[in-house]
Amino acid sequence: MTEIGQATADTTLHGSSAAIVALRDVNKWYGDFHALRDVNLAVGRGEKVVICGPSGSGKSTMIRCINRLEEHQQGDIIVDGVELVPDFRRIEEVRRQVGMVFQNFNLFPHLTVMENLTLGPILVQEARQDEAEAAAMGLLKRVKIPEQAWKYPGQLSGGQQQRVAIARALMLKPKIMLFDEPTSALDPEMINEVLDVMVELAEEGMTMICVTHEMGFARKVADLVVFMDDGEVVEAAPPERFFSAPENERTKLFLSQILH
Amino acid sequence: MSASISFATPKSTPRRPPPALEAGVLLWLRRNLFSSAYNTVLTVLALWALFVTIPDFIVWAFIEAVWWTDDPQACRDASGACWAVVVEKHRVMLFGTFPYEEHWRGVIAIALIVGMAIASAFKRLWSYWLFVAWLGVTAAVLVLLLGGVFGLTPTGTHQWGGLPLTLLMFVGTVVGGMPLAVFLALGRRSRLPAIKAMCVGFIEIVRGVPLITVLFMASLMFPLFMPEGVTINKFLRAQIGMILFFAAYAAEIVRGGLQAIPRGQYEAADAIGLSYWQKTNRIILPQALRIVLPALMNDIIRAFKNTTFVSIIGLFDVLGATATALEDPLWVLFALEAYTFIFVLYFVFCFSMSKYSEHVERDLSKGRNL
Ligand SMILES: Nc1ncnc2c1ncn2[C@@H]1O[C@H](COP(=O)(O)OP(=O)(O)OP(=O)(O)O)[C@@H](O)[C@H]1O
Numbered sequence: 001m002t003e004i005g006q007a008t009a010d011t012t013l014h015g016s017s018a019a020i021v022a023l024r025d026v027n028k029w030y031g032d033f034h035a036l037r038d039v040n041l042a043v044g045r046g047e048k049v050v051i052c053g054p055s056g057s058g059k060s061t062m063i064r065c066i067n068r069l070e071e072h073q074q075g076d077i078i079v080d081g082v083e084l085v086p087d088f089r090r091i092e093e094v095r096r097q098v099g100m101v102f103q104n105f106n107l108f109p110h111l112t113v114m115e116n117l118t119l120g121p122i123l124v125q126e127a128r129q130d131e132a133e134a135a136a137m138g139l140l141k142r143v144k145i146p147e148q149a150w151k152y153p154g155q156l157s158g159g160q161q162q163r164v165a166i167a168r169a170l171m172l173k174p175k176i177m178l179f180d181e182p183t184s185a186l187d188p189e190m191i192n193e194v195l196d197v198m199v200e201l202a203e204e205g206m207t208m209i210c211v212t213h214e215m216g217f218a219r220k221v222a223d224l225v226v227f228m229d230d231g232e233v234v235e236a237a238p239p240e241r242f243f244s245a246p247e248n249e250r251t252k253l254f255l256s257q258i259l260h
Numbered sequence: 261m262s263a264s265i266s267f268a269t270p271k272s273t274p275r276r277p278p279p280a281l282e283a284g285v286l287l288w289l290r291r292n293l294f295s296s297a298y299n300t301v302l303t304v305l306a307l308w309a310l311f312v313t314i315p316d317f318i319v320w321a322f323i324e325a326v327w328w329t330d331d332p333q334a335c336r337d338a339s340g341a342c343w344a345v346v347v348e349k350h351r352v353m354l355f356g357t358f359p360y361e362e363h364w365r366g367v368i369a370i371a372l373i374v375g376m377a378i379a380s381a382f383k384r385l386w387s388y389w390l391f392v393a394w395l396g397v398t399a400a401v402l403v404l405l406l407g408g409v410f411g412l413t414p415t416g417t418h419q420w421g422g423l424p425l426t427l428l429m430f431v432g433t434v435v436g437g438m439p440l441a442v443f444l445a446l447g448r449r450s451r452l453p454a455i456k457a458m459c460v461g462f463i464e465i466v467r468g469v470p471l472i473t474v475l476f477m478a479s480l481m482f483p484l485f486m487p488e489g490v491t492i493n494k495f496l497r498a499q500i501g502m503i504l505f506f507a508a509y510a511a512e513i514v515r516g517g518l519q520a521i522p523r524g525q526y527e528a529a530d531a532i533g534l535s536y537w538q539k540t541n542r543i544i545l546p547q548a549l550r551i552v553l554p555a556l557m558n559d560i561i562r563a564f565k566n567t568t569f570v571s572i573i574g575l576f577d578v579l580g581a582t583a584t585a586l587e588d589p590l591w592v593l594f595a596l597e598a599y600t601f602i603f604v605l606y607f608v609f610c611f612s613m614s615k616y617s618e619h620v621e622r623d624l625s626k627g628r629n630l
């Protein structure tokens with residue numbers, strides 16, 4: 001298996017047209033604080049990249065730059081052939097190609113599960129209501145909670161809410177899925193039901209960029225594991241090598257802390 | 261370890277009511293009215309005050325009252341209240357200077373507005389359509405009151421008066437003021453400095469002056485800004501003043517609601533590619549308005565009471581119309597009774613709105629989905 005997923009300072013690798021997401025020397029500041037420092041990352045179509053690193057290392061910031069919930073100040077970000085230059089006007093179009101799942105689910109509490117799912121297609125793709133509802137039902141079956149369709153998010157468990165959130169992100173048939181710590185707000189017994197859905201999604205060939213500390217998940221599906229610290233990509237390697245033979249001292253320290 | 265002293269005795273007993281004194285009337289009295297010496301003194305004083313006033317009031321308002329006469333002399337001879345003034349003058353009080361034989365139009369207008377208000381109380385009907393329905397009812401009421409079409413005699417705004425005027429002014433204030441309030445609140449949070457400054461300026465200036473000043477400005481200043489020959493009538497000027505005043509206060513309340521929406525809601529809406537207006541209309545506003553509904557109801561009730569101010573700039577709302585009715589020298593002595601009637605009228609409207617708002621607030625605090 002040849003992998004395109006790369007995270008390296010070597011910019012020559014990024015010309016590859018097979019990469020669906022590419023970050024080249026990306027820099028981002030919050031005020032004076034340098035949150036991303038020359039970040040380079042390429043993700044091949046259909047590949048899975050897991051990002052880990054200590055709290056405050058810039059993982060969320062990086063992933064949020066990809067669908068422009070945050071704006072970067074320097075460097076290039078290319079998503080499915082579209083370059084996110086400053087002052088980019090048609091960001092909604094890019095966002096329709098990129099689904100996102102948040103740590104806190106962020107479902108719309110005033111809408112039913114069904115409405116949460118159909119809102120996007122109806123508003124942004126002008127889908128017909130019955131078609132959107134049929135598609136939503138299909139996805140709810142895939143995440144194994146079709147019977148919750150007419151409830152409100154507040155009536156669901158955390159694991160169920162997160163599965164609804166995944167289904168909602170899939171409604172627009174995105175090419176890329178971003179996950180920002182999708183299981184870290186969940187009680188332990190609910191983590192697996194969400195990870196199972198994610199593994200299935202991975203097996204179906206979805207391109208995934210996933211911030212998570214679930215190392216079992218990384219071992220199972222990741223093509224590339226990226227370790228970030230202090231706004232920098234410190235190490236990037238396929239899971240076998242990343243876990244068995246990390247090179248950087250900071251990676252070793254981090255792994256020793258989370259793997260016990 | 262082996263010789264434990266703990267034990268429990270299994271026993272089966274049928275259910276029975278609590279002992280009388282514990283939950284009964286006496287306990288309630290003791291707890292609430294006579295719990296301490298201080299409380300007892302207050303209770304006794306209050307009872308004494310009621311004892312002195314209530315019997316006299318009942319005699320005046322009911323026993324000795326004159327309910328039904330067209331002869332003011334009969335009222336003067338009686339020692340009780342003269343409710344006959346309300347019966348005699350109710351048409352003027354309720355419809356002001358509106359032509360007598362057209363009062364039926366006013367009755368329909370009142371019925372439309374009250375009916376619509378009652379319908380709005382049902383949460384099941386809450387949607388943007390409800391707002392559209394209000395626009396429709398407002399248009400229908402305008403047609404009824406203006407006439408000139410469908411064979412209705414034209415009746416200009418200078419002939420309007422009484423309860424239809426009060427209600428229309430109130431509905432116009434809320435229906436016109438709410439969207440403006442929402443725009444001001446959104447504008448105040450805008451990233452564009454010019455828009456933000458305009459909204460802040462407007463809100464702070466209007467909130468910084470009394471309503472009566474806004475009304476005088478509206479009625480005296482607007483004509484100055486208008487080109488020669490263009491006049492806006494007095495009702496419309498007052499209506500605009502009321503709308504601006506209501507919107508400035510409501511905007512601050514709506515802004516509070518917007519601030520209460522977590523950032524994740526904005527981000528989730530962004531992430532599925534909604535545009536600014538889609539996000540605002542479908543995700544943010546519905547949640548923000550639900551949160552601030554009780555506070556908004558407060559402002560809406562205040563807007564209802566504020567309609568009485570328009571009588572100062574010469575419009576005959578219920579209060580102004582009542583004052584006109586009492587210009588009749590035969591009945592002028594019975595202003596107290598006439599104003600008591602107006603008092604009850606306002607109380608009924610405001611109290612129902614306030615009870616309703618309490619009910620909504622209870623639902624909200626239970627975390628129910630409205
Ligand atoms: N909106 C913001 N304004 C200012 N500083 C921010 C903002 N968002 C993040 N930061 C800072 O940027 C750094 C990176 O934050 P980020 O949320 O990307 O970290 P993270 O790796 O996702 O951490 P965690 O594991 O805690 O989620 C942190 O030091 C954080 O304090």
Ligand SMILES: [Mg+2]
Pocket residue numbers: 059060061180181
């Ligand atoms: Mg984070």
